[in-house]
Amino acid sequence: MDKQTITIYDVAREAGVSMATVSRVVNGNPNVKPTTRKKVLDVIDRLDYRPNAVARGLASKKTTTVGVIIPDVTNLYFSSLARGIDDIATMYKYNIILANSDENEQKEVQVLNTLLAKQVDGVIFMGNKITEELRAEFSRSRTPVVLAGTVDPDEQVGSVNIDYELATKDSVELLINNGHKKIAFVSESHEEPINGVYRMNGYKAALEEASIEYNEDLVLQSEYTYKVGEAVYEQLVKAGATSVVLADDELAVGVLNAALDRGVSIPEDFEIVTSNNSKLTAMTRPQLTTVVQPLYDIGAVAMRLLTKLMNKEETDEKTVKLPYHIENKGTTK
């Protein structure tokens, strides 16, 4: 009646060996004579035995599962990273427990706790801010953590990123070189390192080098969604901006469309640079000029780094900066 499962014990009995031997065969331990190995494998095949990963996890203290905390799978930026993560994870025989956090600090902590309860071998975290609480949890558990597309100024845990400061500076410089003086900058909360520190520094540095005065009105905060594009564009116009650097592609599409819907010619009358090079940037007309981040690779490298950490291998660097460049597409001259 019950989910009648075949255990290692059944295999051992049928093959006339001990459980230990079956275990060895299953785990590729070389201390097994070829003939017995064959015998065991035959029985495994015949009984269609499938080792119970939960029991293995309990006995070996390894689950071959890593937790992935993602703000929202539906966001192309993050889902692209996630794809890189999963591919490398699969390559190294790990599975991914994926959990959406909505960048909500409470959810993040809660989710992290359930992941740790599930004894994941490692965690990949995506989000913006590492709150104190989160950091505390990270260091309290001995589970390795890697940040993907996320910055921890303290560099306590591993992370894989691009140089946001420089990328933003380059973006602004592109606009300066195109003759702009009123360059706006839009991102999410400026309280976090990635936007508030790195990107903001890049923005300011570019202005300063060009001797353009910093104007608070040109710096906006906004959530990263398509639908607020209208409102953001209105604000940009009101502030007198003639161009903008945006930290999110979906938002950028919203702003672009808002401008187009108002009959503004792009890039002639208004220029836009966005940051993530998600698929979206190629899908608009004109296409969005963007910082080209190696999205898939950020995820892939983060996962690779995590595998090293989980194996306690030597790692040259816990903080990896991947290369980026700016691709001049249709929303800049």
Add this chain to the structure above:
Amino acid sequence: MDKQTITIYDVAREAGVSMATVSRVVNGNPNVKPTTRKKVLDVIDRLDYRPNAVARGLASKKTTTVGVIIPDVTNLYFSSLARGIDDIATMYKYNIILANSDENEQKEVQVLNTLLAKQVDGVIFMGNKITEELRAEFSRSRTPVVLAGTVDPDEQVGSVNIDYELATKDSVELLINNGHKKIAFVSESHEEPINGVYRMNGYKAALEEASIEYNEDLVLQSEYTYKVGEAVYEQLVKAGATSVVLADDELAVGVLNAALDRGVSIPEDFEIVTSNNSKLTAMTRPQLTTVVQPLYDIGAVAMRLLTKLMNKEETDEKTVKLPYHIENKGTTK
């Protein structure tokens, strides 16, 4: 030195009770006097005890984890479903192991096997075709399975969908009513039920009712990516199509852009209807006319259905059809 963990045994000792009692407290079993419950909870708090989910899983034969097989997280259609799945899963205290399959039959089977090895309590499958091998695995394991946005003509397992046949028929009729006779239809492999049977039937039915002859040249197969849009559009033109029904939004954007890039006026010279109502359909200019599928809900309902199956609750229906409608946006007159 080692990842020094606190076990239920430590808590029991500190609180001066047995493990059984601690277990009862943790699991909310009422057979505990309030005073002892409090005592135990205090110790749990003090020691910062976190129950080991793997051990629980082994003892209780429940992992509170479900496997989700997805073609590609990076595809907005599927990631939208995934978001619905995860939200409901979280609500019911489940976690999600997410695995990308690329709709590759081998990967699907392999991934399903590792999910079952990990003793997931249930599986949600997204993809197009249920191969025989897959079906065999499904029924061999007693693990409940629900298909999301995926059809199984045999209705062996649970599934949540819309009525693809009718939706396609409606789409075609819209174009017929707009005066078209040369209506193309593009989807992935026609070998699978969802496209080859349901959608195709809808297409044919609409034509037949309007006494338009079925023309093979107008029916194309294509992978679902943006970049093949150019090629597909060329083929459509060659076949003399004046309008098209597409089964994927990314592809639809590709076709739309290809037309626009060639100076074609849309919808004046060419009309397009797409199928998924992913975010993309609102982001193009003109916006894409689309079948509005309740993406999030398909995922959410699928997960809800799965919880019922996992609890062996009575379910009225194992096959759920959600409502849809067609939204006339900018790519149709």
Add this chain to the structure above:
DNA sequence: AGGTAATAAGAAAGCCTTTTCTGAAAAGAG
């Protein structure tokens, strides 16, 4: 051939919970 080293495989403990079975104490009934 006798002794040592290397190899192959078994026995059993341990991983951390849940859960069943029992028993002791408290409550209720007459």
Add this chain to the structure above:
DNA sequence: CTCTTTTCAGAAAAGGCTTTCTTATTACCT
């Protein structure tokens, strides 16, 4: 105040595997 019922909590088995410790066997030397 005794006897039955209920409540609360402990002991111990079970869950399926890994891994350490041993031992039996085979191979290798001299």
